[in-house]
Amino acid sequence: MNAQRKRTFRLLADTLSLVAPPEPISVSEWADRHRVLSPEASAEPGPWKTERAPYQRVPMEAISDRNVESVVLMWASQLGKTDLQLNTIGYFTGHDPAPIMVIQPDLMVARDFSNDRLTPMYRDSPQLSPLVVKDKSRDSRNTILYKTFPGGRINIAGANSPASLASKPIRVVIGDEIDRFPVSAGKEGDPVSLVTARTKTFYNKKMVWVSTPTIKGASRIEALYEDSTQEELHFPCPSCDELQPLTWRQIDFDYDEETRACTRVDHVCKHCGALYGEHEWKKDYAKRVVWVAGKEHSKTRGFKLSSLAATINYTWKDAVNEFKAAKRGGPALLKTFFNTVMAESWEEEGEKVEHELLLNRREMYMHRVPEGVKFLTAAVDTQDNRFEIDVIGWGKDYSSWRIQYHRVYGDLKLQDVWDDLDEFLSRTWQDAAGRKFRIRRTLMDSGGHFTREVYKWCKPRASRGIYAIKGEDSGDGTHTPLLNGTTDNNVHRATVIRLGVAEGKAKVFSSLTIEPGKPGSCRFPLPNPDNPDPFVYDEEYFKQLTAEQLVTRYKNGIPYTVWVQTRARNEALDLAVYNRAAIEMMNPNFDLPLPEPGSVVSSPVRPQQRKKKRNVSSSL
Known part of the structure; x- marks a missing residue:
């Protein structure tokens, strides 16, 4: 009878533990007790300590606050956003079990998140490990994108996949990098709205x-932050104790242009004007800094944080060095700096460039290859009756010089036109010192009616750095990187470079707005009457180069930006994008000296074979 009673009491205790409310602790308290950092995901594996990144404590407390419905984090990189999300997942797995959905920008990123971050946390945290059945057990329902545990489950979804978002009711939703979400999940609508409804x-x-x-007016996270408490982390001035957020406009620094390194950096107090370094501003960090709200909100708390507030692995000197590098690289890199380092949206400027401005900027080259050029690339546009080719020279900071625009006319069904193309791409161009430059990388359009012919022609010429490309543009604001991997899924097994043309156009237009001669600028030649093969950079070329503009559109009330063609022909712009991709694929060292005068500058690098759909910037 005693044994029976013990079993009954044990069963009753187990039942009560399932229905009893959880102990009232916060996400940060749970993490300090139970989270273990995995060796795959941390340079310092072991027990989690919130004190190492104390700015995370209040947002984690807000997540577990029963009076708060939504938490918005408009945060820069280097601040542990992923770990904060993992702590939230662990809390709602091991402490307050619930149905969870984690949404990543696409299914590929979702799988990587599950394999590289979520599974190691479940494995290495003692409280969680017994709760989540190992994926390989025979009776497990668990997969990479779906896991169960007592009292709940977790779905890992891709915002680009309507099927992965289709699920049973969800209590806890975590959306990661939502500014990279597509405007619509297939035909179903805005992913954020879809999941919120569940x-x-x-x-x-x-x-x-x-x-x-990302872009001001089209940033999801900024819109959500504006409809929140709008909290910023404030630091007391070491002199006057007045609280203020750390901002870029209050950063004062010295920078050595020769060594390209920050030598001093301070932050100015906006109240008393005192200058102090990073150590002084961050002294007694956990005790002195506070989150200050910009307005009241009954259900949503929003937190904005720049990398200037980082406590580990990132310094103000790092920020200054990144800023100076971005400034040399032009508006596209400055946008990335303010987005990812300062957590600021970027207001687009120069969305449309007038072709007359560029036409009037042309200058006389003394030689076919001007001083400053280190490498040549070429781009080929395939038309039904011709090839259009643009050769560009590249120098430090991706500064560029147009070298020659050329057309090869003929019937693309006949071999001789392909031979003429091959001959042109084998030419050399000479600089003032008599060096002969060969084309180091060529990207060729494989669209249109001659796709197979392009693949067949490019395949044996890969050793010369000649590759076919396939442009990708969703047209709905979805972010696709310029170099978006490779594929060889064609009958000729030719390597095909996948390009995100929208990002390429943004980089091209950014360079067009830079004053000639400055880092990252574009320069164009005037026709040379003494040259029997004159340069063909005429008014029609510049009309084509500026034939698109960036506009904001809305889908289901969600703003996004898209490139819109304003003229019938845009071959010059396409070629500029292919050339930009070509030089980025090479990932060249612009600081290397040129060979001796009179030599040949060539030797294209053979690509290493990589798996399909890998990033190609360093491997090709």
């Missing part, structure tokens, strides 16, 4: 939205 059945629902911002 939380309606829960009175204690929780939504956590995380991202670095």
Whole structure:
């Protein structure tokens, strides 16, 4: 009878533990007790300590606050956004079990998140490990994108996949890098709205939205932050104790242009004007800094944080060095700096460039290859009756010089036109010292009616750095990197470079707005009457180069930016994008000296074979 009673009491205790409310602790307290950092995901594996990044404590407390429905984190890089999300997942797995959905920008990123971050946390945290059945056990329902545990489950979804977003009701939603989400998940609508609708059945629902911002007016995370408490982390001045956020406009620094290194950096107090370094401003960090709200909100707390507030692995000197490098690289890199380092949205300027401005900027080259050029690339546009070719010279900081625009006319069904193309791409161009430059990388359009012919022609010429490309542009604001991997899924097994043309156009237009001669600028030649093969950079060329503009559109009330063609022909712009991709693929060292005068500058690098759909910037 005693044994029976013990079993009954044990069963009753187990039942009560399932229905009893969880102990009222915060996400940060749970993490300090139970989270273990895995060796795959941390340079310092071991028990989690919130004190190492104390700015995370208040946002984690907000996530577990029963009065808060949504938490918005408009945060820069280097601040532990992923670990904060993992702590939230662990809390709602091991402490307050619930149905969870984690949304990544696409399914590939979702799988990587599950394999590289989530699974190691479940494996190495003692409280969580017994709760989540190992993926390889025979009776497990668990997969990479779906896992169960007592009292809940977790779905890892891709914002680009309507099927992965289709799920049973969800109590806890975590959206990561939501500014990279597509405008619509297939035909279903805005991914954020779709998943928010699945939380309606829960009175204690929780939504956590995380991202670095992107373009002003089209940034999801900025819109959500503006409809929140708008909290910023404030630091007391070491002199007057007045609280203020750390901002870039209050950063004062010295920079050595020769060594390209920050030698001093201080932050100016906006109240008393005192200058102090990073150590002084961050002294007694956990005790003295506070989150200050910009307005009241009944259900949503929003937190904005720049990398200037980082406590580990990033310094103000790092920020200054990044800023100076971005400034040399032009508006596109400055946008990335302010988005990812300062957590600021970027207001687009120069969205449209007038062709007359560029036409009037042309200058006389003394030689076919001007001083400053280190490498030549070429781009080939395939038309039904011709090839259009643009050869560009590249120098430090991706400064560029147009070298020659050339057309090869003929019937692309006949071999001789392909031979003429081959002959042109084998030519050399000479600089003032008599060096002969060969084309180091050529990208060739494989669209249109001659796709197979392009693949067949490029395949044996890969050793010369000649590759076919396939442009990709969703047209809905979805971010696709300029170099978006490779594929060889064609009958000729030719390597095909996948290009995100929207990002390429943004980089081209950014360079067009830079004053000639400055780092990252574009320069164009005037026709040379003494040359029997004159340069063909005429008014029609510049009309084509500026034939598109960036506009903001809306889908289901969500703003996004898209490139819109304003003229019938845009071959010159396409070729500029291919050339930009070509030089980035090479990832060249512009600081290397040129060979001796009179020599040949060539030797294209053979590409290493990589798997399909890998980033190609360093491997090709």
